[in-house]
Amino acid sequence: MPTITNTCIRLISRAVGLPDASVWKVCTQPLPALEDSQFLVRVHYISIDPAMRGWMNEGSTYIQGVQLGDVMRAFAAGEVIDSKNPAFPIGTYVTGLLGVQTYACSDGQNVERVPASSPNELPRYLGVLGMPGMTAYWGLLDKGCPRAGETVLVSGAAGTVGSLVGQIAKLHGCTVIGIAGGTKKCDYLRHTLGFDAALDYTQGSLSARIRSAAPQGVNIYFDNVGGDVLDAALENLARGARVVICGAISQYNNTTPDGKPAPPQGPTNYMKIVTARGQMNGIIVFDYFHRTQEFRSHMQRWIAEGKITLHEHILEGIESFPHALTMLFRGENIGKILVRVTSPSVPSA
Numbered sequence: 001m002p003t004i005t006n007t008c009i010r011l012i013s014r015a016v017g018l019p020d021a022s023v024w025k026v027c028t029q030p031l032p033a034l035e036d037s038q039f040l041v042r043v044h045y046i047s048i049d050p051a052m053r054g055w056m057n058e059g060s061t062y063i064q065g066v067q068l069g070d071v072m073r074a075f076a077a078g079e080v081i082d083s084k085n086p087a088f089p090i091g092t093y094v095t096g097l098l099g100v101q102t103y104a105c106s107d108g109q110n111v112e113r114v115p116a117s118s119p120n121e122l123p124r125y126l127g128v129l130g131m132p133g134m135t136a137y138w139g140l141l142d143k144g145c146p147r148a149g150e151t152v153l154v155s156g157a158a159g160t161v162g163s164l165v166g167q168i169a170k171l172h173g174c175t176v177i178g179i180a181g182g183t184k185k186c187d188y189l190r191h192t193l194g195f196d197a198a199l200d201y202t203q204g205s206l207s208a209r210i211r212s213a214a215p216q217g218v219n220i221y222f223d224n225v226g227g228d229v230l231d232a233a234l235e236n237l238a239r240g241a242r243v244v245i246c247g248a249i250s251q252y253n254n255t256t257p258d259g260k261p262a263p264p265q266g267p268t269n270y271m272k273i274v275t276a277r278g279q280m281n282g283i284i285v286f287d288y289f290h291r292t293q294e295f296r297s298h299m300q301r302w303i304a305e306g307k308i309t310l311h312e313h314i315l316e317g318i319e320s321f322p323h324a325l326t327m328l329f330r331g332e333n334i335g336k337i338l339v340r341v342t343s344p345s346v347p348s349a
C-alpha cells in the first residue's frame with residue numbers, strides 16, 4: 001500500500017458560545033503503516049451531531065471531552081481499504097467513532113461492521129439506522145413507554161431524533177404534536193411526516209398553543225431542546241406523564257456575561273412533575289448499543305414498508321465541517337446533516 005495522506009480537523013481551542021473557525025485547524029499528514037490487528041478506513045461520510053458541542057468542552061460528562069490538539073471526535077462511516085485484522089477485511093463497510101478525517105486507523109474498538117453494499121447506503125447507518133435512530137427508538141419506547149391513544153409532544157421535531165420519535169409514536173397509535181422553528185418545518189411535519197399538529201416555537205405563547213393542541217394534556221414529552229420549550233411542555237402534562245430528557249440543544253452554547261461557558265438553564269416548572277404524578281427520565285444512547293440488532297430489525301421493516309423516512313442534508317467536503325456543525329444550532333437543517341468526504345482515491349503503488 002503506498003503512503004496515504006490523511007486530512008483531519010483538530011480541535012485547537014475551547015469554544016465559548018457558537019463555535020467559530022478559530023477553534024479548528026485543518027491538518028494533513030502521512031499515515032503510518034498499519035500494526036498487527038489494525039485496519040485502515042477510507043471515510044465516506046461524517047455525521048454532524050449536537051453532542052459534538054459537548055465533546056468540545058473540557059472535562060467529562062458521559063464521555064471524556066476531546067483533548068486540545070486531537071482530531072475532533074465524530075461518528076463516521078467508510079470502507080476498509082487495508083487490513084491486518086481478519087475481522088475487518090478489505091471491502092468491509094463500517095461505522096463508528098472514526099473522527100473528522102478522511103482516513104481512520106482502527107483496531108476495531110468503537111467500530112461496527114454494517115451490511116451496506118455501496119458507499120451510497122452508508123448515510124442511513126449514521127441516521128435512521130444509526131445512533132440518532134437508536135436514540136429515538138429506545139428513548140421513546142423504553143423511557144416514554146407509549147400506549148395507543150396517548151398524546152406525544154416532541155421538540156426539535158423536524159430534526160433527526162425528533163422526526164423519528166414522532167413517526168415511531170404514530171406507528172404506536174399515538175397522537176403526535178411536533179414543536180419546530182418556522183412555517184416550512186411545521187408544514188413538513190404535518191404534510192410530509194403526518195404529524196397531527198405542529199407548533200412553531202418562534203411565534204410565542206407556546207404553552208397556550210400546546211394546551212389547544214392537547215386539551216387533555218400531554219402523556220409523553222420527548223425533549224430535545226430544553227430551556228423555555230421544556231417549561232412550556234411541563235405546564236401541559238397529563239396525569240402520569242412521562243418526560244424523556246434526550247438533549248437540550250437550546251442550552252449548549254450558553255455563555256456567562258463575562259464570556260465563559262454557562263450551564264443549562266433548569267426548568268422553572270419542574271413542580272408540574274409532582275402535580276402530574278409524572279416521571280422525568282434521561283436517556284444516553286450508548287446504553288442501548290448492545291441492542292442494535294433488535295432496534296435495526298424493526299426500523300428496517302418500517303423503512304421497507306414506507307412507514308419511516310428521514311430527510312438527509314449532505315454537505316460536500318471535509319472543509320465544510322465547521323459550517324455544518326453550526327447549522328444545527330441555527331436550525332438550518334431538516335433531518336440529518338452529513339458531510340460527504342471527497343478524499344482522493346488511493347494512489348496505486
Ligand SMILES: NC(=O)c1ccc[n+]([C@@H]2O[C@H](COP(=O)([O-])OP(=O)(O)OC[C@H]3O[C@@H](n4cnc5c(N)ncnc54)[C@H](OP(=O)(O)O)[C@@H]3O)[C@@H](O)[C@H]2O)c1
Pocket residue numbers: 048049050051131132135156157158159160161162179180181182185224225229245246247248249250251283284285286328329330331332333334335336337
Ligand atoms: N441522549 C442521547 O443519547 C442523545 C443522542 C443523540 C442526540 N441527542 C440530543 O437530541 C437532540 C436532537 O439531536 P439531533 O441530532 O436530532 O439534532 P437535530 O434535531 O437534527 O438538529 C438540531 C435542531 O435543534 C433545533 N434547535 C437548535 N437551536 C435551538 C434552540 N435554541 N431552541 C430550540 N430549538 C433549537 C433546530 O431546529 P429548529 O429549527 O426547530 O429550531 C435544529 O434543527 C439534541 O439535543 C442532541 O443533543 C441525545
